[in-house]
Amino acid sequence: MSEEQSLSEVLQVRRDKLAKLREMGRDPFIHEKFERTAMSAEIHDNFEAFDGKEVRIAGRIMAKRTMGRAAFFDIQDMDGRIQTYIREDAIGESEYEIVSTYDIGDIVGIVGTVFKTKKNEDSVRVSEILLLSKSLQILPEKFHGLKDTDTRYRQRYVDLIVNPEVKKTFLQRNKILRAVREYLDNEGFLEVDTPILSTIAGGAVARPFITHHNTLDIDMYMRIANELYLKRLIVGGFDRVYEMGRMFRNEGMSIKHNPEYTAIEVYAAYEDFNYIMALTENLVAHCCIQANGTTKVNYQGTEIDFAPPWKRLPMAEAVKLYAGVDFSTVQSDEEAREIGKKLGLDVDSSMKKGHIINEAFETFCEEHLIQPTFITHHPVEVSPLAKRNGVDPTITNRFEAFVNTWEIANAFSELNDPIDQRERFEEQVTAREGGDDEAHMMDEDFLNALEVGLPPTGGLGIGIDRMVMLLTNAASIRDVILFPTMKPIGRPDSGSKKQEDEASE
Template identity: 70%
Template sequence: MSVEENNLNEMLLLRRQKLEDLKQMGKDPFKEETYDVSNKSDEIADNYEQFEGKEVSLAGRIMSKRGHGKASFADIQDSKGRIQLFVKVDNVGEEDYEHFKTYDIGDIVGVVGEVFKTKMGEVSIKVSEIKLLSKSLQILPEKFHGLKDQDLRYRQRHVDLIMNPEVKESFILRSKIIKAIREFLDDRDFLEVETPILSTLAGGATARPFVTHHNTLDLDMYLRIANELYLKRLIVGGFDKVYEMGRMFRNEGMSIKHNPEYTAIELYQAYADYNDMMDITEKLVAYVAEKVLGTTKINYQGKDIDLTPPWRRLSMEDAVREYAGVDFSQIETDEEAKAVAKEKGIEVTDGMTRGHIINELFEEFGEAHLDQPTFILHHPVEVSPLAKRNADDPRITNRFEAFVNCWEIANAFSELNDPIDQKGRFEKQIEERESGNDEAHMMDKDFIRALEVGLPPTGGLGIGIDRLIMILTNQPSIRDVILFPTMKPIGENKLEESETEE
């Protein structure tokens, strides 16, 4: 064991001994249940003239201490910021002052005192009463090196929030963004609903699901990859406008913009189409940006982005022509498309068609150019199993994806409401699954029966909330906007090493 590790263990043991001593004196801090807090730190600091000379009560975590014989200074941090305490033996009494001198960085205290300014002009509290409300048995990272390791910050978000207050601001913005999204839809008479997270089929998207087992029913079930098929059943049932915002789960790769558990919203509107969904998408994003940030012109990681409607509209085939240099108006057969794909370095697998290759070429050559908000329209039917065919060209669908910062943030289409066509699409997806594509859609006979009852013309839209929040809060990774992102477990010893390494 290193000298540093030995010192750390001794300090941790000392904290536990202090707790035991407090218990022996009948001052167990963990027995405290409430504390009367009259004000927060920022309220006092920002309105000093109103509070000068007045008595206030606060509670917070000790973040620093400076002792000077019979008088000491300390900084406490509450949910709104930090404020300085002036603790003097003449004001709190000798016994409480001696106890205060034993308090550690990280301990949570409640204080009563008078608001004043020091000679240095710092707003402070002249403490008349101080009480230990919770004993910290761990040592905050700043004691050694600060919480700098990004991986550790994600694993110990509670410590990250204490040591890096700016992190909290991102999550406060997240909450405001979600609230603004709901406001936008509620004001347009959309009804918020809830649908199952567990289902016997993973439907509504092409993605690999998480599988679990229901013991009582003795059957495998799936965490939802999308809530689309249930929401469309509600449109069949007579609701005109519905939405649901919540967690989705996809058993896929992880990256700066992918987390297996993420937040998305899906909404559906009867008697509307994909053009209406484009209108909603750009107006919703602009509304949220204006509401939360006060502007639709933002900067993301050094890149200026203008979210002001209207957004650019470009068909997928036009995007492939522009960015890949391939004109699919001159390519009619699968064989011709495969030849072009090979020339462009695209891997061609069994079962790929002209439509699959258009999509592959767009993803390979087109997405990287879509910095500014752009709608990519008319995806091939092969990659759009739930979208309505285009009346003029049945090889494509009335679908769009919205891109900002070269990322897909939304997916929408005129919903396929022809049950016969839908069944045929599902059968094609089953063929793909049998060929090894475990992300292909499953057959959902109950959904087919729902369509047979009659789904009115409907527009549907899905938005990736976490990616949108990343862009609006200028965060480089999806893990920076999810409080507790998915992380690979590490051993307890390894975690302890990470906590103390230089």
């Protein structure tokens, strides 16, 4: 008999049991509520207080052992598992016959008394058991669990049932998100909501998802960032604001990229990027402590310490250190392009010195940034929304935070000169017309807001999913997103070779 035939027969047996229950007048999907008075962990942690007392528990049958006129069911709820002991003489012969139709995966409600078995195991002696929902599918066998990653991500509901460590990761994620809000709220920041749909995709260099609004008969974009709306609120008089939510970028997929992801952006009026640096390192350290009890984590075999202060390194200094090129001596864009070619970078005639420095940094420096490091003072060419440095106008008062070679945060002193901002938008529009579909669009309303007046402001964006990966030792971004983006089953590949390679990282 093939494995498929065997599986089909087992599934049929479950449906036969379902029919038998209905013939006996029992509803296998009860519509009444079941009131619980205790959870498994609560009983384990406070056994002496519960010993000998009646409890009402509910959960999923994860194991069953039958011995004649008695049976043991392991019941799993939100907090863990607890053993239950069912005797025929305690619940009655007819009820015990019904219990024989229950399968692993079924959801039951139980009334019983807490006690310890002879093997000293916390248990519940059952006086009443009620089927709340019949499971018609088969849970993965306990010794091997659900290991296939593709199935785990597609059937996260099964993954959460059979892999306790997965549930732990998402409980930690919840702690981290609450810690973010707690820290910012205590610092006087106001949480706000801004549009997800907009007629202009702005605030970042990224390719947007496009949709269509039927009533207005216009194309709209799902947000790639919420930056420009949040800065409008600073103009309006909210001095400290933040928003944490979903962003959407129509780009490649990899172990650290998902098209739909969670990010937070934070803005503080009358502050600069130095204040934001301190805010960033303190915020991440706070989240690490809340999730793990310490500022240190072991990420995939490497110990990382998030305790402030983090290392600070200007981008040009990093390039000098790791690529061996001192761009401070380079006098022209043409000379920079020639150096870039010698370094093996992908250089074209439109690239300026700042572009070359950034390319050299990404190629030669990022791989060395394991411990938390702030890379500062990016070239103005790659920072269209950042304020120029007061001493050197070719660079900006910007930083990116790197951990484990990944960028997890981007921040700067916000550009509040509307004339400079218009010029940079115009450069972006030219790049977009030249085929760069990730370049910024012109946003006249935002420019109008700047003309009304944006005070000196420090802004920050953090990739929440990447931060959660690091703080929970998750190997892939899909391990920290409950329902990651997946290609539909059976759909032929239609993406580029580059996207396929990224997805397999």
